[in-house]
């Protein structure tokens with residue numbers, strides 16, 4: 001994996017694709033600067049090594065040029081975080097931009113306007129990518145959140161830097177963390193898959209059955225498996241057309257010697273709301289009018305044993321409807337088991353959408369070995385796909 005340490009950056013202009021797609025409030029203040037902070041190590045390293053930096057990003061989903069999606073709104077915050085006065089140019093290609101890039105001196109940072117003001121960006125247009133490429137000497141991709149997209153600035157541009165293209169620190173860390181789980185993992189390896197639907201996780205399940213010793217299945221997915229095996233699930237969420245698939249997964253897991261752990265009991269509610277009446281019931285005997293919204297105490301005891309016996313843990317998807325306080329307990333407990341295992345020396349990776357939101361919400365983020373920054377990109381990597389943004393740097 002070619003990274004910043006493998007190239008000479010002294011006096012070079014580094015063109016970096018970052019993910020500065022940050023949330024803004026009505027007054028255009030950045031309300032969560034995690035993504036800017038996440039790119040800091042890459043930018044710092046280039047500046048320290050005597051280079052200058054040209055930052056490229058998208059923001060939101062603009063339809064053409066829309067002021068509310070201008071990256072000018074984040075200049076102040078980015079300057080604060082980097083400790084450097086960031087220059088801004090209100091376009092991403094053209095004479096003005098060429099001049100601003102040419103004027104850039106070592107130690108300086110230039111931010112280009114939102115790439116998605118040009119439809120050529122998402123279309124992966126070669127001409128647009130070539131124009132962007134002319135601005136820098138070196139191309140660095142540090143945007144994991146868009147690495148699964150073959151856009152001009154994430155993928156196509158790399159063709160114009162046959163030698164001088166590298167992974168930024170953040171993207172390298174994402175790839176390394178996933179490799180630690182899927183390729184060079186220390187056994188036993190456990191994956192926890194939760195969330196709402198089997199259908200959205202099926203490719204992930206199929207891919208990871210070859211890599212794990214234990215698979216904990218939780219969340220809404222549980223009930224398709226339970227019903228398929230003859231259990232009574234009451235009004236719980238279920239994909240009836242995926243029951244056969246669920247049985248196939250169970251069979252495949254057996255063949256591959258993967259132990260599957262499903263909840264044995266659940267917190268059942270008499271409505272999909274936080275203040276519904278609740279009771280703990282056997283997962284196979286949920287009465288009509290009741291639905292399972294969280295893992296029950298016996299299930300959590302079982303999961304705890306598996307997690308604490310694991311050396312590598314991957315977590316994707318909540319164990320219950322964690323957005324409602326009364327059904328968040330299973331997800332919080334699981335997070336705490338993973339935190340304890342991590343403290344005992346296991347490697348833990350949390351990735352893909354809602355579980356990342358959950359660990360952040362419950363203050364568990366610092367207790368995990370790594371929390372991924374890219375939802376869709378992480379899911380595609382777990383599915384075993386080669387991401388175009390990563391392949392482009394590797395020259396494949």
Ligand code: AMP
Pocket residue numbers: 194195196197200218219220221237292293294316317318319320321322323353354355
């Ligand atoms: P996903 O995006 O597939 O990871 O699913 C995450 C969503 O699954 C969250 O919004 C949870 O509220 C939801 N979820 C988890 N457990 C259940 C359940 N038992 N019943 C319904 N929804 C659930």
